[in-house]
Amino acid sequence: MDTARAARVARNERGEREAEHSVSAIDWITQLLYIAAATCFVLGLHLMNSPATARRGNQVSTAGMAIAVATTLVLVIHAGTVSVTGWIVMIAGALLGGGAGLYAARTVQMTAMPQLVSIFNAVGGGAAALVAINDYVKVAGASAGVAESTTVATILDVLIGAVTFSGSIIAAGKLQGLINAAPISFRGSRAANIAAAVVGVGGGIYMIATPDVVVLVIIILAALAFGVTMVLPIGGADMPVVISLLNAFTGTAVAMAGFVIGNWALIIAGALVGASGGILTKLMADAMNRSIRNIIVGGFGTGDDQAAALEGPGGDVRSIAADDAAIQLAYASKVIIVPGYGLAAAQAQHQVAELAKLLEERGVEVSYAIHPVAGRMPGHMNVLLAEANVPYPQLKEMEEINPEFPRTDVALVIGANDVTNPAARRPGTAISGMPILDVDNAKSIIVIKRSMGHGYAGIDNELYVNPKTSMYFADAKSALTNLTAAVKTLVG
């Protein structure tokens, strides 16, 4: 225990040549500044409660980060142990990474946001793992030995960080279309996944008893393999949940890195992110009527699943042409637009905004019903519509908009499927219990969809055979362009 304590103290006060137990002035100031930074992070997140204050929140959070980094810089200079090479390496790395991040952030398309968040998750998790690896390699070589508590934090950090790193890269590749978005499973993929997990955890337990750098390398490789085999079998439609989960992982890895190097700023910030990622993951999974375990185990969403072969209600499908749809829309007094994954995939957010604007100019009351999982990551649809200049008060959440459907003349469903299926209200279907938008309560319904194809739940949508429903079969982008043109000719 004495050696453990000594090792920890030594690392806590890196470069501090002063007393072993009393806290020096610079330590005091540093800790206070780190607390200030942490306060900024909490306030920043708190200000995200409303779109009106969210920007200020981000600025407060940025200020917190500036404080933390500047404080560390002073600490590093004060320690005075950094070699010239060390400085060059650190500055070159920061400039390179910062530049790449800046470029990506400035140029990314809003539809590609999930990929970017995934990449940032990957590098964050990777950096957290590297911090622990470096520390372990260093301490393992020292005479003081490695404290068990530090080893546990190191192992957790390395495991979670490496899984996040490889998992996020695969997720980004799937979202970008570089890797097939469909669930990929090869012979023995499940076995490989389990084997990787066993090796990782087993190696970790071995390492607690017998510190060994070689075992650490094995653990890293196993964790990387686990990340890959975990995300590959997950379908594209489940990506909102996966990204959210990986975000939580990164936060946890960073907090573990904080344990390893004894830095409160990392612990607090990492825990905040871990908690937020955890909550979002839960919200997303609930909104999709899936358990997190279910998603990770994967395989669902291939479309060929034996999804409770529901006997189609057997009605006729009525299709509609642009002109007729335009008349319905132009003479309605209240229209609710229900955008879904198909709208995001077709990148038709600008077209839908244009149509809505045209209708509004005619005095039609237009609002958007946003299901929590619309888009490719939580809240993604809101960002896409914000980009298309749609004012956020028009974007209504599910609980808020559902009571409004009965007094709606036309519900315009664009590329949304399962989230509008009334079958969810009955027990015994693949989506039973999933919260849905009550589109079928509207006086009439127009569905823009490329085909009668299934949503990722793989079942028929009873909404499409509802007598009030007309189907407009087309790609979201061209359909909306045609509708807008038709409304324009109609009203002159």
Place this chain on the structure above:
Amino acid sequence: MTTELLTDITIFVLSLLVGFEVISKVPATLHTPLMSAANSIHGIVLVGAMLIAVTANNALGYILAFVAAAFAAMNVVGGYVVTGRMLKMFRRARTPVPAGKAPAGIAGSAGSADGHGPGGPGGPE
């Protein structure tokens, strides 16, 4: 078990609870920017990456320091800039705001100073 470890665990657990409390109130509209903001906050690992450099004295140490610094800086700079970019698009009324249409002042966020990203992570350079 050391007192330092106990302190660390206390801080960790309390921070988790604060995180749950603060995030639960965020509306679904802001979930993507929220995730992106949380993403930038875990860029704090840059602090850890900088501390690696303090003790680096061999090739392995330098490589680890370099990669960690690059990863973390990318995370932090990119995260804050892209969050700022997204939030800038959220408007209460259509812009450019036609005179008299939007209640002036409410859309205040749209007009506020443009102070995002690069200011923070500028530190290490």
